[in-house]
Amino acid sequence: MIRLALPYILAAVVASAGVWWVMSIKADNAALRAENERIKLTLAGCTARAANRSEDKESDNAVDNMPDLRAVPDHWLLPGPGNGGVY
Numbered sequence: 093m094i095r096l097a098l099p100y101i102l103a104a105v106v107a108s109a110g111v112w113w114v115m116s117i118k119a120d121n122a123a124l125r126a127e128n129e130r131i132k133l134t135l136a137g138c139t140a141r142a143a144n145r146s147e148d149k150e151s152d153n154a155v156d157n158m159p160d161l162r163a164v165p166d167h168w169l170l171p172g173p174g175n176g177g178v179y
């Protein structure tokens with residue numbers, strides 16, 4: 093009886109090992125995808141910070157290059173006629 097069941101038992105063991113191996117590869121793949129997404133988000137954050145710094149530098153340079161910082165245009169302080177006080 094055991095001799096007849098031995099090939100089936102061996103086939104079941106091999107199939108189980110194959111399924112376990114495929115599932116472990118899938119788990120590793122999922123972990124690598126998650127790590128890849130984390131790295132992409134980190135890189136996007138670094139890129140955004142670098143862009144913000146360069147825009148801030150350009151804005152600072154634009155203010156520094158103004159001829160007279162004490163001169164404020166009237167339209168900044170007084171509402172125009174007919175706009176209902178909306179600035």
